[in-house]
Amino acid sequence: MEIRLIKAFQTIVKLGSFQRAAEALQYSQPTITIQIKKLEDELGVRLFERGKTITLTNAGRLFLERADSLLQEYDVLNSTLSDFINGDAGTVRLGATEPSASNRLPGILARYAALKPKVQINVAIGSTREMTRMLLEDQIDFALCNQPEPHIDLAFDSLFRETxxxxxxxxxxxxxxxxxxxxxxxxxxxxxxxxxxxxxxxxxxxxxxxxxxxxxxxxxxxxxxxxxxxxxxxxxxxxxxxxxxxxxxxxxxxxSVKDLLSGPPLGLLYKRNTDAQSRIAIDLKDEIKRQLVVES
CATH class of the missing domain: 3.40.190.10 (Periplasmic binding protein-like II)
Structure with a gap:
């Protein structure tokens, strides 16, 4: 069922005639008539009683009750998809090891959430080995962790060494x-x-x-x-x-200990095939990288 057909139906009911609906939607009257005929054929019922005045059938009244909700849901879906495409909405599945999960991420994610309030961030906490497994099993989008054993399917961007x-x-x-x-x-x-x-x-x-x-x-x-x-x-x-x-x-x-060496590298672990990552996952990964490099 096409959204334009529902909008045509709703406009006819609101304005009371096919002609006024055609003018409001910038269609010809025959086009509006064809659209309503197509809608009635799809539904298998008549929506209007044609005569000197336009009146709704019982099926038409029932359909009208749902038409507003259908169009509202469509508008919400359209807006949500637009936000997702633009990187302003959706869900990011982030993995992290300690101590970064408790001592670094909260501040970074709080600032990011203020800029992107429609983005939902799910954080999984575990060891570097667990982060590797979760990435390979597609349970997370990327991870902030220490450098793991090399893996053909995973890439690791080292940011700095722990102190x-x-x-x-x-x-x-x-x-x-x-x-x-x-x-x-x-x-x-x-x-x-x-x-x-x-x-x-x-x-x-x-x-x-x-x-x-x-x-x-x-x-x-x-x-x-x-x-x-x-x-x-x-x-x-x-x-x-x-x-x-x-x-x-x-x-x-x-x-401080004078002859203490630096710790293991900390960085971002992710799948090499970044085409599968959403825009928001890539944006958040870049934001974490930017803030950690500045802080280090």
Whole structure:
């Protein structure tokens, strides 16, 4: 059923004649008559009783009750599709790893949402490995995460490397030390994330090259943002991405380590075939990239 036929019907009812409807819609009267005949043929009912005056049949009155709603829904659909094409509406499925999901994304997405209020953003949080799987299974459009293992179907745009810092309980002996080096951590009980975490891998690389074997076995905590609370409780010290522990929570102190190396790369992970991405997904990806590069 064509929208123009419904509009022709609605205009005839509103103006009371085929002639006035034709003038309002800038058609000839025969064209309006043909349109109504086509509409009646599609519906299989007569909509008007023709005579000296135009009156609606029972079917015509029933159809009129729905015509306004149909046209309103069409206008909404038209507007929504227009917004989607222009990148002003739709849904973006974004993946993110910690600490970026908690410490970087909220501010970026708040600014973006203020500019694009019709865009719905769904955020999935997990590990880099989970982000890779979700992309390959088409569960997310792109991800903000650390660099994964190379994959033929995925591209990774590195933005910067994470900066590590040392987090201590406020009463710890190293808290008052002016200069700290990795060797100073040799006898300390360290708090680590799981072995597959990019931060854990990078920290162990530094420890192996500068310290060798730690004398005290470390405690493993799943979740980089949770480690600061274990430090606060005096259960150990931690090398952590600076963004995850800044500002420090009460009872903890942040200290720089002179010979500390940079952390793993952080960037945007997405499918190489970007033709399948929506305009809003591409726009949001570019906005995250722009803001993170400026902030770094």
């Amino acid at each position: 590590f810092t040392l987090l201590l309980p406020s009463g710890h002996a190293l808290a008052s030390k002016d200069e700290i080096q990795l060797q100073d951590l040799k006898n300390e009980k360290m708090l680590f994330t799981p072995g597959t975490c990019p931060f854990r891998i990078r920290i162990e690389e530094m420890i192996t090259s500068q310290i060798g074997q730690l004398r005290h076995a470390g405690m493993e905590v799943t979740g980089i943002n949770a480690i600061k609370y274990f430090v606060q409780a005096g259960m150990g010290i931690a090398l952590s991405p600076e963004v995850a522990v800044t500002p420090p929570i009460p009872g903890t102190v942040i200290k």
